[in-house]
Amino acid sequence: MKRYAALIVIVALGIGALVVTQMRRVGTPVSPGSLFRWLAGAQREVTRVPAMATRMSDKEEIRIGDQLASEYGMGFLGGDNAQSREIQDYVSLVGMRVSARAHRKLPYKFHYIPDRSFINAFALPGGHVFIGEGLIALMDSEDELAAVLGHEVEHIDHYHCAERVQTEAALRKIPLGGLVAIPVEVFEAGYTKDQELEADRDGTRLAVMAGYSPLGALRMFENFARLEHEQNRPSRSPGQEMSKVALESLKDYFRSHPPAQERINQVREMITENGWGNLTSERPLKVAALFHRAREKPASTQKPGR
Helix, strand or coil: CHHHHHHHHHHHHHHHHHHHHHHHCCCCCCCHHHHHHHHHHHHHHHHHHHHHHCCCCHHHHHHHHHHHHHHHHHHHCCCCCHHHHHHHHHHHHHHHHHHCCCCCCCCCEEEEECCCCCCCEEECCCCEEEEEHHHHCCCCEHHHHHHHHHHHHHHHHCCHHHHHHHHHHHHHCCCHHHHHHCCCHHHHCCCCHHHHHHHHHHHHHHHHHCCCCCHHHHHHHHHHHHHHHHHCCCCCCHHHHHHHHHHHHHHHHHHHCCCHHHHHHHHHHHHHHCCCCCCCCCCECCCHHHHHHHCCCCCCCCCCCC
């Protein structure tokens, strides 16, 4: 009852704030869509409070993460060829370097998704991190890869993934043992703005501690800023149209993550505050040649097993 009472209070305050905000914008009606999205977010945040208070053990989190990874991996993985294995080994190597600096000593595992239309990365509780071919194809340096993997590690390190599991279990009224019923999109989606910026900060810090340049994170977010701009620009050639097809998969990512410019500004502040201005030497992306060859082939818009 206390949880529902808190939810009612939060909803009432939120509706009032939303109405006042909208009234101040002359000629702008209150949007039902915005209200429903806010209510869904409020419900998740209220449910998240007991999850934080009754945090699962590392052992339980690892068990659940392994179960989910096994379930999702059947649909995501499948590029069993020399090129995919080479990229997989490389992703694992960089990921282990970065995760070694994480606060929580979990059995981190890194998985490569050989699908150019998957321009994303996500983490599961307990230590599993997945990254798509489409996202790596945007990179020019190993430092960018380290920053992205570090970001995902921090979603695990800060219990964001574990809390998401407990929240979803509560909302869907299913026991933790039945979590295979949770769709993978729950983890592909972003977290709160504060959690995303926290993962940016500490993920960048992990990468720097592992010997990488903070310019990797900066250039990755600059790539996102460019993609945000390109997504809204009309196509002028068949090649650009093909790029826009791939960019369709980024729409939800841009909606659920902080604006790229805000993430850029945060990393720039970190570089100044921590005296990282001399850490400008980036390592080459050792698998770049494999992606350059792949760009010559037509991109698939289908996700394996999806």
